[in-house]
Amino acid sequence: MTATAMEAGPVRVGLERTWWQRHGNTTIVWASRVALLAVVLVLWQLAADRWIDSTFTSKPSDIVRRLVEWSGDGTLWTNTWITVQEIVYGFLLGAAAGALAGFVLASMNLLYRVLDPFMLALYSIPKVALAPLFIVWFGIGVHMKVLLAAVTVFFLVFLNTAAGVREVDRGLIDAVRLMGGGRREIAFKVVLPASMTGLLTGLKVAIPYALIGAVIGELVASNRGLGYLINDAAAQFDTAGVFATLVVLSVIAGLLNVFVGLIGKRVNRWKPLDD
Amino acid sequence: MTAILTANAVTKQFAKDDAAIVALREFDLDIEEGSFVTLLGRSGCGKSTLLNMLAGLTAPSTGQVRYRERTLSGPDTSIGYLTQHDTLMPWRDVLRNVEMPLEIKGTPSGERRRVAMDLIERVGLGGFEKHYPRELSGGMRRRASLARMLAGAPETLLMDEPFGALDAQLRTELQEELLRLWQGSGQTVVFVTHDIEEALLLGDRVVVLGKLGRILLDTEIGLPRPRSADESRVDPEFVALHKELSAALKEEAR
Numbered sequence: 001m002t003a004t005a006m007e008a009g010p011v012r013v014g015l016e017r018t019w020w021q022r023h024g025n026t027t028i029v030w031a032s033r034v035a036l037l038a039v040v041l042v043l044w045q046l047a048a049d050r051w052i053d054s055t056f057t058s059k060p061s062d063i064v065r066r067l068v069e070w071s072g073d074g075t076l077w078t079n080t081w082i083t084v085q086e087i088v089y090g091f092l093l094g095a096a097a098g099a100l101a102g103f104v105l106a107s108m109n110l111l112y113r114v115l116d117p118f119m120l121a122l123y124s125i126p127k128v129a130l131a132p133l134f135i136v137w138f139g140i141g142v143h144m145k146v147l148l149a150a151v152t153v154f155f156l157v158f159l160n161t162a163a164g165v166r167e168v169d170r171g172l173i174d175a176v177r178l179m180g181g182g183r184r185e186i187a188f189k190v191v192l193p194a195s196m197t198g199l200l201t202g203l204k205v206a207i208p209y210a211l212i213g214a215v216i217g218e219l220v221a222s223n224r225g226l227g228y229l230i231n232d233a234a235a236q237f238d239t240a241g242v243f244a245t246l247v248v249l250s251v252i253a254g255l256l257n258v259f260v261g262l263i264g265k266r267v268n269r270w271k272p273l274d275d
Numbered sequence: 276m277t278a279i280l281t282a283n284a285v286t287k288q289f290a291k292d293d294a295a296i297v298a299l300r301e302f303d304l305d306i307e308e309g310s311f312v313t314l315l316g317r318s319g320c321g322k323s324t325l326l327n328m329l330a331g332l333t334a335p336s337t338g339q340v341r342y343r344e345r346t347l348s349g350p351d352t353s354i355g356y357l358t359q360h361d362t363l364m365p366w367r368d369v370l371r372n373v374e375m376p377l378e379i380k381g382t383p384s385g386e387r388r389r390v391a392m393d394l395i396e397r398v399g400l401g402g403f404e405k406h407y408p409r410e411l412s413g414g415m416r417r418r419a420s421l422a423r424m425l426a427g428a429p430e431t432l433l434m435d436e437p438f439g440a441l442d443a444q445l446r447t448e449l450q451e452e453l454l455r456l457w458q459g460s461g462q463t464v465v466f467v468t469h470d471i472e473e474a475l476l477l478g479d480r481v482v483v484l485g486k487l488g489r490i491l492l493d494t495e496i497g498l499p500r501p502r503s504a505d506e507s508r509v510d511p512e513f514v515a516l517h518k519e520l521s522a523a524l525k526e527e528a529r
Contacts, residue, residue: 174332175362179376179427180352189375193366 058239066244075229080248082225086142086214087252090149095206098154099199102161107191112162123155127213131220140221149213156209157202164198165191204263207256215249278305279463280329280354280431285338287324298324299488301338306431311457311464313478315471315520317527321488322467323359326435329465330356342431352380355429357437361416363408369395369419370404376427394422397456414445421449425456431463438473447504450476454501471520475513476502483520485527492523 020027041060048059070076105112131148138144172190181189218227226245233241282304288295299321306312316322327333328340331350340347342354350356363372373391382390395404398418408416417437424432438446450473457464468474474481475496483492498513507513 169362171358171360171362172364174358175364176375176379177332177350178330178352178354178356179379180350181379185379189379190364193364196366 054239055237056239058243062240063243063247066238066240067247070241070244076244076248079225079229080252082142083214083218083227084252086145086149086217086225087210087256090146090214091153091207091210093146094150094153094210095157095203097150098157098202098206099161101154102158102199102202103165103192103195105158106162106165106195107187112166119155119158123159127152128216128220131217134217135221140223142224145214145217145222145225148217149210152209152213153206156206157199160202160205161195161199164195164201167198168194200263204260207260207263208253211249211253211256277308279308279343280306280465281341282325282329283339283341285325285328285335285340287321287328287333288336297487299328299335302488302490304482304490306463306465308463309461311466311477311479313466313468313474313481314484315468315474315481315524316484317469317524320484320486322469322484323435325484325488326356326433326465326467330354330433332356352376352427353429354431354433355424355427357420357424357432357434359435359437359439361408361420363416363419363423365408368405368407369400369411369422372408372419373404373422373426375423380427391422391426394425395419398422398425399452414441414449417441417449421453421456429462432457432465434464434466436468437466439468439470446473450504451501453477458500471517471524472504472508474520475516476504476507481516481520483523485524489527491527492520494519 044057045060048054048057054062067076105115127148130151131144134144134148138147168191172194173186176186176190179185214225215227218225219231222228226249229245230242233239233245282302285299285302286297287299288297290296302321302325314322314325324333328335329347331340331342331347331354334348342351363369364375367375370388370391373394374387377387377390392404395401398421400415400418400422403411403415403419406415408419411419421437438449441449454477464477466474466477468477475498478496480493480495482490485491494516496516498507498510498516502513
């Protein structure tokens with residue numbers, strides 16, 4: 001048989017579209033975003049000292065000045081670097097442990113059922129509540145923040161990976177059994193790839209929590225990092241300093257969200273059949 | 276002819292709370308080597324349960340399934356099973372899906388690719404080997420599943436309403452292709468369907484199943500091959516058989 005006349009289905013045809021038809025919507029969205037930001041900043045600048053006391057709200061020009069000043073004397077870079085390190089190490093540690101634990105535990109049905117309620121209980125504890133204990137255990141150095149971030153990330157990755165493993169289509173496992181595959185083949189050729197969606201979802205939701213964990217750790221107790229910078233500036237009633245740090249944190253969060261977006265694309269590609 | 280696949284007083288029940296739901300009771304069947312047997316029955320008569328046991332996926336509660344004089348205690352690579360629902364791995368493209376049985380068997384990758392490409396061509400999926408299951412239509416996924424099953428080079432094929440979810444034209448097309456692939460291969464086929472016409476067009480022998488797998492009718496189909504769907508419909512012998520099977524199914528319903 002020749003390549004059978006494939007069933008009636010979608011056909012791909014070329015399409016002529018102008019630049020505006022192609023990118024018009026994106027352009028409008030981005031232009032509006034920039035405009036919104038500009039309006040807020042200008043209003044803020046105008047309102048400060050005119051209608052509201054800038055001791056409390058600071059103003060954009062002061063914040064920029066503070067950022068330039070801090071970046072000049074290096075305060076900004078050293079503290080940002082500390083926080084970024086805590087986020088990255090915390091995330092890697094938590095994600096690796098969570099993925100491994102999720103994969104192994106969820107594959108062992110009985111053990112998983114025994115541990116499930118405990119895991120959920122631990123997951124539900126607000127992680128800030130662990131900070132004092134972690135200070136006792138690990139001191140107020142970088143370790144405590146890394147671990148606080150890692151614990152937060154761990155549960156999110158663990159729960160999502162475990163869910164991914166447990167939702168593996170029974171039919172796919174049977175398919176491998178029919179091909180003569182044993183436990184090893186089932187684990188590596190079905191369960192592992194099938195749980196990728198869950199794992200990636202877990203990684204995706206966990207990224208911002210690594211930032212939260214690290215900064216909370218710094219807010220509770222530290223002498224370095226962006227959380228410390230906020231505490232320190234606030235203690236001196238330096239609102240410009242607080243806002244400047246918040247700006248840096250938003251930039252970091254924004255960059256992390258770009259990673260999240262990249263992972264999100266990956267997740268969609270791995271998504272199983274809808275039916 | 277010798278029986279290659281035998282069900283011997285097979286009963287299957289599923290425990291549900293304090294009750295057991297019986298799907299199949301004291302079922303006996305012999306499948307002869309090289310034959311094309313269609314099992315015809317209404318939904319819920321235990322067809323899929325039976326096929327799962329013949330494939331070795333589930334064990335009977337009592338009784339036994341024997342394959343080549345051995346009791347079947349688990350899946351056997353010489354039995355291929357095409358399930359009702361697609362079980363292609365969504366993260367593998369068509370080529371790697373079809374290669375999978377060979378991969379598990381440990382065939383070297385060059386050989387694997389050659390066999391898989393050949394099969395993909397034979398089921399009419401040439402040019403689609405790099406597509407993922409999600410990007411294929413229902414009919415194309417069926418073809419890919421068929422190619423994957425054949426890649427394991429099974430001598431017995433079990434098929435559970437494989438074309439049930441497809442439109443009528445496509446079903447006819449795939450039925451013809453299945454016969455073309457089967458003819459001369461010496462393979463044994465057990466084909467489950469609820470469609471009388473499909474049972475008649477494909478089978479050498481039709482077994483009509485009633486509730487709990489009771490055999491209502493077991494008859495050889497002497498119609499000459501190749502049987503074309505359009506011509507058979509007006510063939511008096513075909514029409515007579517159709518009536519006979521239809522009556523058998525109806526009797527049960529009463």
